[in-house]
């Protein structure tokens with residue numbers, strides 16, 4: 425039985441020429457066992473008849489909010505509640521804008537506001553519309569709220585332009601939906617992944633400490649995605665308000681020294697080590713046993729260097745281990761990331777320019793570049809930390825398999 429068997433996918437079809445591709449997508453999803461409930465906008469109906477989707481999905485198609493099909497339920501709430509996933513393909517700039525603004529003036533937008541299910545958006549529009557700052561800002565807003573995007577392709581557009589804006593192919597969207605439900609099991613099956621997350625806490629006295637802005641989101645997203653890909657995952661984390669993802673074994677730590685001990689004692693059992701934590705480079709030379717009293721007009725803190733955990737891992741690692749570091753930079757990202765990669769003997773490093781909007785500490789999104797010993801491998805546009813995590817893990821799984829001579 426496939427992973428889509430019995431899953432309810434609410435498919436929003438917006439008014440663009442790519443609406444015809446949504447018919448092929450409906451067919452694929454239905455054949456895979458999914459229950460596909462189609463909502464079309466009024467403009468979508470100009471391109472493809474609802475009967476096409478009704479025939480392919482074997483369910484009523486919803487267009488008008490007030491055209492209730494079943495008196496026992498309120499359709500947009502019922503659809504919103506029943507969805508395992510809401511997918512908008514193709515998504516126009518208009519629908520993306522409405523979703524970003526929280527507007528509900530038709531069947532699709534009201535359903536989107538009411539649903540608690542994950543929302544995936546596959547945009548399709550003219551290249552200049554796609555690049556328009558208003559559209560980009562709306563997409564960034566949605567990304568921060570956890571909406572996932574299936575990026576449009578580049579090529580000949582129906583409007584005559586060549587560029588980015590073409591709806592991803594139905595096969596691609598189908599594969600992404602399938603991956604969402606199965607998390608590509610097997611790609612990391614049998615592997616033990618050790619992830620670090622969050623910032624460390626360096627005590628000054630019983631009530632004060634030095635720390636940083638790391639929320640743990642990047643590392644937790646990596647841990648969650650690694651479990652979905654079949655790995656056994658240990659997450660060594662500094663203090664974080666986040667819920668531990670299901671299936672992840674949490675090892676809570678406070679200081680860089682605690683993290684070092686927790687990581688090094690588990691190094692031998694780990695095949696993939698990913699250091700997303702923001703570890704303090706320095707700690708107070710002395711930790712006062714009692715609360716430091718206010719006395720003089722100034723107070724000088726002496727800090728001493730913490731051990732560099734990643735560098736130690738780089739020295740200790742065996743040929744069977746794959747090590748990924750992170751580099752949080754505010755300038756000269758390529759240069760600093762490559763320097764850290766080489767100095768700390770990593771297989772990959774993820775560079776994030778934390779001065780960029782939507783990148784780095786605290787938020788749900790990141791803007792990253794992956795590097796290996798030869799230089800830049802991939803530069804990713806702004807996307808959710810889960811998408812970054814999945815792409816990083818897929819790259820790591822591919823490289824590990826290649827190194828083991830599996831592919």
Ligand code: PMT
Pocket residue numbers: 621622623637638639640641642643680699700701702703704705730731732733734735748749750751752753764776778784785786787
């Ligand atoms: O947690 P979030 O709010 O989601 O934010 C994510 C993040 C910005 C923290 C994350 O994306 C990130 O960049 N993590 C690494 C931050 C960092 O400390 O970078 P660095 O350039 O200072 O360190 C480089 C690498 O060495 C890192 O892998 C770090 O874990 C490691 N390191 C650093 C110092 C030290 N003493 N020991 C280490 O292991």
